[in-house]
Amino acid sequence: MDTIDLRLLLGVADGLDCPALAARLGLGETAVRKRLRRLAGAGGVAWLRRAGAGYHLTDRGRAALGSVSQATAAAEAIAALVGVDADAVAMRHVRLVTSVAATGSINGAARDLGLPQPSVSAQLKRIERSWGSTLFDRTSKGVSARPTLVELLPHLQRLEKELSRLSATTTADDVPVVPGGLTVASEFGSTGMVDALRDGTLVDVRQHVVSIPGPDWTPAMLAADICVYADLPLAGLATPAGWDTIVAFEDPAYVLLPKDAGAGRTTVALRELADHDWLTGPAGTRNQRSVLAVCQAAGFVPRIRFTALNGPSGRHILKDGVAVALTSATLVPPGELHTVRLAEDLRVRLTVAWRHGGPAAPTAAWLARWLRDRHVGQLAERRPDLLAALRADPARWPGYALT
16 A cells, blocks of 8 residues: 555545545546445445445544554655655655665565665665755765655654554455555666556656676666566577566568568568678677577677667668668658568567566556557557568567457
């Protein structure tokens, strides 16, 4: 349960309907309805019950109003002290800060929370940045509270205490509440991702577009709750132990060709490109490693002359037709560049990963569905011929089946 859920319960207790609740919380009515349905849960464990077009508190909800009011007041006091909106006070942030304060060290908090130390350290830095205050002095012996935290701590502890009381009334049959305050590390800046997560009631999700160049996860990925990245042919990104993954969608590989080389072609085999110059990402990146691996598997070593795949220089090289490059249906650039599908069954997979057993699983699954639906929509608009071909072969491309 987060601050928005607490305020929803108080709003229902005040007799507000869905439009009034949406206005009070600054959310869309669709997002409010989703949260209300989730708080209605099932049977005797629900906080709310449906009554016609509206909602009323259950006995459980009425019994919890004292704790809900105390928790909301604490969240509002914290928000006022750090200068943010109350809805930005994520409950997991509160638990992390109070744990660091109680144990006197980031390592101790990591053990207490069951998280890797780098993740706790990175999250604490993000909390301090978002709250605009340094909460701890770091020393070789641990951490100590700064004046700002000394003032915040009573409210943080009161909020955590009341949330614990509310959690104690929760049973295994409860409908799980999707957590807020999650961090997404994404290899690509997917337009609309954060807004979609927010509109889907997965609020307070912050996207961090990071560089993921090599065969290993970056520190930013390890510190995040959810990672979104591409697995390239023969150069997949190794997943660390303790993380789960799901493929949001996969694309057939394409090659960017000079127009004279690809005129009239619908497919081209890699071996036919052995005499061409190649453009890849910089040395050591997964793009370059993938190109080397797939060409060597086809029986030749590519002649890589250019390493500036993204940006104006790369587009200029491709537009002038002096080199070829591998890409995918998703990444085929618009305009004058000529693309031909590879005859080999090479695929680029967009993958979503999350820490096993953590609170991010529902959000990660939702995000994977959103990415897939968005991708199918883009293909329907830009490449309807390709989408039709993929749907005509459901055995090889089951992810594109009509739903």
